[in-house]
Amino acid sequence: MNAAGALRDVIHEQRRMVLPDGVALQAGCWKPRRGGPWPALLMRQPYGRALASTMVYAHPAWYAAQGYLVVVQDVRGCGDSGGKFRLFASEASDGSCTMAWLRSQPDCNGRIGCYGFSYQGLTQLLWNGPDVPDCTAPAMAGPSLQRHWCRDGQADWWILGLAWALQLAAATCQRRGDGVTYGRIRKALHSRDFVEEGWCLLQQVDPESHLLRWWSGDWESPVADAGLDAVLRRPMLLIGGWYDPYLRGTMALYDQSLKAGGCPRLLVGPWTHGNWHGGQLDQRHLAFFNHHLKDGPPEQPQDAVQLFDMGYGRWWRGSRWPQQALGRFWLRGTGLSGVDPHAGVLLLESEKAMAGGRDQLVLDPWRPTPARGGHLDVQAGPTDRHDLDCRSDVLTFTTTPLPRALTLGGTVRLRLKAASEGQGFDLCCALSQVGETAARPRVEQLSMGVERWLGSQAQALVWRQVHFQPLLRTVPEGLRLRLSIALAGWPLIGITPGNGRAPHAVAAHERQVVVVRFCWEGACLRLPLQQRDQAAA
Structure with missing residues (x-):
């Protein structure tokens, strides 16, 4: 039977299950x-089961046509399910009840796999008791709310956090028929007024929002550790994107699964959170489920990890995350690193003796340093930051042209000494590759890193570290690497007011000028390097 015929031969129906407390899902x-x-195949999600995450997955009918019973469930308090929605709070107990119910259905043979991304990814990890799925495919999700769902370092995701919280609030308004409040939220999101006003709006329209608590x-x-370990030992297909804010969570799941004795498969491509660019991932999911739920052809262990090299434009494959060597570049500044593009320099290991110097940087809250693209923007993805690096409130440090290609594979780390005159500051950093064009240099941002310090600790001139978004990128010979350092990344990150309080807790007129001094002696950019012959396959 051809694909069109198979899809026509799929039955769609609605089913209802009642939980022990009487709530119907x-x-x-x-x-x-x-x-x-x-x-x-089970997906549990809060956005209305008819959507079924079709922004990134094939329709459930396609999976059903391949010989599966596909179940997409509205979680408690969402869609047409009863009860009250509270982010993730009931998913372990409700999910376990759903698992037992599904195994008992006469058209289920007792073998169950889960799939879904984001919220639907974390629901695959939340279970009470030993009955967990036979296999899972959590995409773009992580196990820790604090480390993987709302912040980089100690800096909360501003635009992403508010946009998601307001989306969930709008869904609650729609469910109860409150068109007026729904319209307010929709207008604020469409006009981007929520960037400045979203926190106050959220307090008004959804005072029980998870973001107000977080x-x-x-x-x-x-996440209960015991239940999580049981899932981690089962077969897992982990999907991540280089421009996905939850990538660190995906990689944490990979590491934790290995430590728990599992054999996870990891696939990280050139994707954002909501755009997978037709990466044939449904076919990859199907092969995974066919093997583990239908005893289909085995998957090749040498392809357990597949990573897209954003520089070469092709895939690296291996049985584990690629081995790395540590490369170091040292910083030299003259006090003019924010106004003279040639003043700040990244030095090779052999040039370490020339490193050092000092710089100061000022954040004016009236015109905060902007940021865009990367993994923390609602318009995530690659960006040319030449205009951002031309600002005087951005320090730049650039290498000479690279004598050979470098493949960066893993997490970049920056170590430096910095101190604020006030009670708090952020470091919003970017690693870029710089190439010349006929008109001007092109500064292609490769990865971002953010960290925040609040209180008296911000005033001490001590060692500080910034961890960047993981990457796999081959930088060609002849291009230059650049490190950019700013004190803000608006609106990706809230503007630190400089008085020891968090950005959301301070009105705009209370923000202070932030002045930070840097000492470059021993300051180092640590790059995870791969061997060139391992870079792509």
Whole structure:
């Protein structure tokens, strides 16, 4: 039967299950018209089951046509399911009840896999008791709310955090028929007024929002270590994107699965959180599920890790994350690194003796240093930051043309000494490659790193570290590397007010000028380097 015929031969129906507390959860189900019972694929999500994450996945009918019972369930308090929604709070208990219910369905053969990204990714990790899925495919999600869901370093994601919280608030308004408040939220998101006004708007329209708790330091972890270990030991297909804010969470799952005795598969491509660029990932999911739920052809262990090299434009494959060597570049500044593009220099190991110097940087809250692209923007992806590096509130340090190509594979780390005159500051850093064009240099941003210090600790001239978004990128011979350092990354990161308080807790007129001094003696940019013969396959 051809693909069109198989899709026509799929049945779609609605099913309802009742939890022990009497709350009913609704699910859409797709299955082949004939045959069965089948292995099941389960997705649990808060955005309305009809969507079924089709912004990145094939429609559930396609998976059903391949011989699966596909179940997409509205979680508690969302869509047509009963109860009250509280982010992740009920997913472990409700998910375990759903697992038992699904295994008992007459058209399920008892074998269950889970798939989904973002919220739907974390629901695959949350279970009470030993009954966990036979295999999972969590994409773009991480196990820790505090480390993987809302901040880099100690700096909260401003635009991403507010946009997501307001989206969930709008869904709640739609569910209760509140068109007026729904319209307010929609207008603020469309006009981008939420960038400045989103925190106050969220307090008004959704006073129980998770973001109000998280940014106020109220963390409630939904992940039980015992239950998580049971999932981590089962087969896992992990999907990440170089421009996805949850990539560190995906990599944490990979590391934790290995430590728990699992054999995870990891795929990281040139993707953002909501755009997977037709990467044939549905076919990859199908091969994974066919093997683990239908005893299909085995997957090749030498392809367990597949990473897209953004420089070469092709895939690296291996059985584990590639081995790395540590490369170091040392910083030299003359006090003019923010106004003279040639003043700040990144030096090779052999030039370390010439490193050192000092610089100062000033953040004017009236015109905060902007940031864009990368993994923290709603318009995520590559960006040319030449105009940003031309600002006097950005320090730049650039190498000479590279004598040979370098392949960076892993997490870049910056170590430096810095101190603020006030009670807090941020470092918003970028690593870029610089190439000449006929008109001007092109400064292609490769990775970003952010860190925040609040309180009296910000005033001491001590060693500080910034961890960047992981990457795999081959930088060609003849190009230059550049490190850019700013005290703000607006609106990706909230503007630190300089008085020891968090950005959301201070009105705009209370923000202070932030002055930070840097000492470059011993300051070092640490690069994870791969051997060139390992770079691509």
